[in-house]
Amino acid sequence: MTKKQMQKIVKKLADASFSGGRIIESQVIRSIKVLKSLPQYEAISALGEYLNSIKRIERQFTMVVETSIPLAVVTVNKMRKIVEKKNKITKVLVNINPEILGGFKLKIGDEIWDESILGKINQVKEVISSGRSN
Amino acid sequence: MADLISQIEKEIAGLKLKASRQNVGVVTEIGDGVARIEGLSDVQYSELLDFGSGVRGLALNLEQFSVGAVIFGDFTKIKQGAEVKTTGQILQVPVGEGLIGRVVDGLGNPIDGKGSIKASSHYPVEKIAPGVITRQSVNTPLQTGIKAIDALIPIGRGQRELIIGDRNTGKTTVAVDTIVNQKDVICIYVAIGQKTSKIAQLVAKLEDLGAMDHTIVVAASASDPATMQYIAPYSGVAMGEYFMDQGKDALIVYDDLSKHAASYRQISLLLRRPSGREAYPGDVFYLHSRLLERAAKLNKDYGGGSLTALPIIETQANDVSAYIPTNVISITDGQIYLEPDLFFAGVRPALNVGISVSRVGGAAQTKAMKQVSGRLKLDLAQFRDLQAFAQFSSDLDPETKKQIERGRRITEVLKQPPYSPVPVEEQVVALWSVTNGYMDEVEVEKIKEFEEKYVAHLKLRNKKLLSEIASKKELDEKMIKELEKVTKEFGRTYGKYKRS
Numbered sequence A: 001m002t003k004k005q006m007q008k009i010v011k012k013l014a015d016a017s018f019s020g021g022r023i024i025e026s027q028v029i030r031s032i033k034v035l036k037s038l039p040q041y042e043a044i045s046a047l048g049e050y051l052n053s054i055k056r057i058e059r060q061f062t063m064v065v066e067t068s069i070p071l072a073v074v075t076v077n078k079m080r081k082i083v084e085k086k087n088k089i090t091k092v093l094v095n096i097n098p099e100i101l102g103g104f105k106l107k108i109g110d111e112i113w114d115e116s117i118l119g120k121i122n123q124v125k126e127v128i129s130s131g132r133s134n
Numbered sequence B: 001m002a003d004l005i006s007q008i009e010k011e012i013a014g015l016k017l018k019a020s021r022q023n024v025g026v027v028t029e030i031g032d033g034v035a036r037i038e039g040l041s042d043v044q045y046s047e048l049l050d051f052g053s054g055v056r057g058l059a060l061n062l063e064q065f066s067v068g069a070v071i072f073g074d075f076t077k078i079k080q081g082a083e084v085k086t087t088g089q090i091l092q093v094p095v096g097e098g099l100i101g102r103v104v105d106g107l108g109n110p111i112d113g114k115g116s117i118k119a120s121s122h123y124p125v126e127k128i129a130p131g132v133i134t135r136q137s138v139n140t141p142l143q144t145g146i147k148a149i150d151a152l153i154p155i156g157r158g159q160r161e162l163i164i165g166d167r168n169t170g171k172t173t174v175a176v177d178t179i180v181n182q183k184d185v186i187c188i189y190v191a192i193g194q195k196t197s198k199i200a201q202l203v204a205k206l207e208d209l210g211a212m213d214h215t216i217v218v219a220a221s222a223s224d225p226a227t228m229q230y231i232a233p234y235s236g237v238a239m240g241e242y243f244m245d246q247g248k249d250a251l252i253v254y255d256d257l258s259k260h261a262a263s264y265r266q267i268s269l270l271l272r273r274p275s276g277r278e279a280y281p282g283d284v285f286y287l288h289s290r291l292l293e294r295a296a297k298l299n300k301d302y303g304g305g306s307l308t309a310l311p312i313i314e315t316q317a318n319d320v321s322a323y324i325p326t327n328v329i330s331i332t333d334g335q336i337y338l339e340p341d342l343f344f345a346g347v348r349p350a351l352n353v354g355i356s357v358s359r360v361g362g363a364a365q366t367k368a369m370k371q372v373s374g375r376l377k378l379d380l381a382q383f384r385d386l387q388a389f390a391q392f393s394s395d396l397d398p399e400t401k402k403q404i405e406r407g408r409r410i411t412e413v414l415k416q417p418p419y420s421p422v423p424v425e426e427q428v429v430a431l432w433s434v435t436n437g438y439m440d441e442v443e444v445e446k447i448k449e450f451e452e453k454y455v456a457h458l459k460l461r462n463k464k465l466l467s468e469i470a471s472k473k474e475l476d477e478k479m480i481k482e483l484e485k486v487t488k489e490f491g492r493t494y495g496k497y498k499r500s
Helices: A003-016 A025-036 A040-060 A073-084 A117-130 B002-013 B147-152 B171-181 B196-208 B226-245 B257-270 B284-292 B323-331 B340-344 B367-395 B398-414 B424-435 B444-461 B463-472 B477-499
Strands: A062-067 A091-096 A104-108 A111-114 B020-031 B034-039 B047-050 B056-062 B066-072 B083-090 B092-095 B121-124 B162-165 B185-192 B215-220 B249-255 B306-314 B334-338
Touching (some): A025 A040, A040 A062, A073 A091, A117 B002, B034 B083, B056 B083, B066 B226, B092 B226, B121 B226, B147 B367, B147 B424, B162 B171, B162 B323, B171 B306, B171 B334, B185 B196, B185 B257, B196 B215, B226 B249, B226 B257, B284 B306, B284 B323, B306 B323, B334 B340, B367 B424, B424 B463, B444 B477, B463 B477
Parallel strands (some): A062 A091, B185 B215, B185 B249
Antiparallel strands (some): A062 A104, A104 A111, B047 B056, B047 B083, B056 B066, B092 B121
């Protein structure tokens, strides 16, 4: 099997392992069995590729909120509702990071919305430094 | 200080802060200045990436799920799993008059310890070369101050002339001589993969000769990462383009493009791009063609500025037919070939006039130089044909003997010590006198002395004639007659000069 063929199969299996943004455990087990049946040298890389694909897809449906202080569940749910108008969310993670000083950072897939105090300070810093010579 | 604070306060007051939206990725692999990043689904080709802690990179390989990027700066600070952000910007370097006299790295940061640079603007490092409509053919000479080049392989402003030869044949010296000879041309010297000590020596030499007043040095030494060596010529050309856009004339020297190709090969192999001949990637031709195409002579509607490029290529064992040399030869408008045999025979600059060529420079050559160089080329060509018979000089007919002797004298006149460029009017008179047989009676060993004293005599007695040649840029009949008279008179008194 060529690398391209293998990638195609892995992609199909990974896509089939999700339904409505949620991971289907039974489908994952079945996919792993299929990949394990491949010759050993192909199975190892195929399984690695499959796991990466699963993680990649899962990331697209996961909302990560980063704040400096713990948030109330109501607030998190409110945030989720707003985000769900555009993105399907199946998993919500809340990280506490005092370094952002205040506000929050929201991450979905490859996108980050920065509403933190640190982000604002950086914006001010950039404006001041770009207004001056190198 | 109070002014500065109030200005900053004013800027902050007028600032509208928005929630920033960024595209991010995660570093999955890192090593040797190259990183593989997962994510960054919205990244553009050649977009600047922020690796955090002041380290930046450039997205070069856009694949289905990952991005290959080169890192500028200290890549040891980056760890696997680190977050990478897109910036929405393409790589830019500072440009402007503030850079003149400075030594900067491949990103335009000062490395000479003379403080920060006051940049007039910022120019993108990668830019499409000027198009057909904006250009005009070369029409103004770029005097190198080297007799052999100005007479036989003339360079025009906006031309791309390759300097090619083995190691230690004087390639850099030719380029530096050209920089030293410039007065109204801003020069940019890009050092790629050279020893730091050599770059320091060169900068010191340029300072000694007063050439740093119109020169920018972009240094990406052998100790810098391959990514810096790869980007340095593009940064240099962006700096040159600024002056060209201002309607000024600029000259850029790439020293050298063989090392540039090697650094690009390293990056490409680390990015796992398929390799081709000599392990270079398939786009190594485009690497140099897009760089050298940016040298141009703009027409008057676009300011009339020019950017002349002197790329340097180091050959291995005289092999000009290797991959990179042939590529660059085909891109440029001619080449100056420096030969080790000539160098070690004492012919310096070790120019092989037979192989060297300037495809467009002739159109830019001054009339005065054209008048003397026509005869010079003919005499030299005949000398080359007859050189093989020179050892049988006793059996040769007088005409052949005369041609060989003339060729020897011309070769002597074309010899020149380094860092001593000759003004064009002095070149014209010296070449005129040798091609018209006024040096035929002088012994070959004494040609240099004769030439020096002859030019000194003209400067003393006929300064007006020299300045007329310089201003009119041609030799009219009156001038020729006067030159004949003065040269004959000098020939008669030469003996007296020798004794004194």
